[in-house]
Amino acid sequence: MSRNKELLSKIGLRLDGRRANELRRIRCKLGVFGQPDGSAYLEQGLTKVLAAVYGPHQVRGNKSKARHDECILNCQFSMAVFSTSERKKRPRGDRKSTEMSLHLHQALLSVIKTELYPWSQIDVYVEVLHADGGVYSACVNAATLALIDAGIPLKEYVCSCTASLANNDIPMVDIAHQEEMLGGATLTVAAMPMSGKIVLMEMSQRFHMDHLSKVMEKALQGCKDIKVILDQAIRDHVKDVGCSTGWANTNQKVGR
Template identity: 70%
Template sequence: MNLLSDQGLRLDGRRPNELRKIRCKLGVFSQPDGSAYLEQGNTKVLAAVYGPHEIRGSKTKALHDQVLVNCQYSMATFSTGERKRRPRGDRKSSEMSMHLRQTFQAAIRTELYPRSQIDIFVEVLQADGGNYCSSVNAATLALVDAGIPLREYMCSCSASLANGDVPLVDISHLEESSGGPTLTVAALPMSGQIALLEMSQRFHMDHLDKVLNHALQGCRDIREILDEEVKRHVALVGAAANWGMKTAGEL
């Protein structure tokens, strides 16, 4: 499949270095300590955070010097066009849960909450490529909404190659299924520290640095979008709190 047209545009009309449209919102649920909804292209994800709280179950899981990060990734049965049943806890979901746990252990200030637990639940409502990336970005917003101290935003982006040497950023499902190699990165964009790096296939050494740099730039661009949404959410919450205090004073 030819991923780039003669005009240099991708199958969905984007330029090679252009992200899919991202829409997000914090505080979508009242029951969790933090929650967020994120759309990255046609991939739609819900994330909820509970904690920090006491260790549930066996106390032997408690870590005396840091918090226990528990992650659960799942996909809604209607999230893809496949009709086969996707039970919770299948091999793919367990692998994604493990990757999310490793990723956020690098972002959360785990030393601040010894002998406690933070639960992160992610549900993919619609899958159109970049499921892990969207899950990381949504979970980051949910952690911010929960007031969990982070070293900085944890952001994730994917990249690939078209026509053998043109890097593509934020890969869609159609581009993923074309058979080309895909590089997925989760990083702390400001410091440049990489928490997770995964390749679907081998990259030639001549192209690896170029593709990796484009993925990291995608993480930095996503951070700007998430930060703008956090600022907007804080402004709305502050305005609502001021209005409530003013109303209470009038009463």
């Protein structure tokens, strides 16, 4: 019997009470720090992420890296030592963190208008405070908010979401850690929801071709739904600039 059988009950509910097409609750806040040029805090379910943006500023270190036609984008991913049940010995610099930094760089580089800042550099730092599934997706979404808070011109939002299969043939969106452990392959997609362009796609395991298209469609729909939530958070933040702001809270479940 496949472990996927356990992911959906007979009445179509997941382990945390969501339907297959429902996102976890997303809460986010912009401008959480004063020192960076832009910052954001995002909770996606129990996954909690901080993002900070510095720049554009003069290229630091080796000046020969500076480019005359675009800025340099530096992305660094790290996880707090207390972010998982097993304490990490190295919060950054390990193989996984390096890979996540590269994937984050790929997603953000696709939307930042780098040509507007020649001879400059933009630094994006993302730290995971608590990991409970969909870590990369939460990092992309938090970094997008931080870039917008920093006033960096973007072509459009870049959002990320995960999807998988339940009961061998039912696609479900926004996979939590427990579902990742009990389920099968997980598809992670980073996309530009408005244009529908996919900028990164990664599978934890192989999908059968009969299932890949519907799982990808579910992940893309998740990106579109997340974009709506992030957009509303930014609009609320703009209205409340200069005031003591509360949470941009999305208590309602989003799904189609």
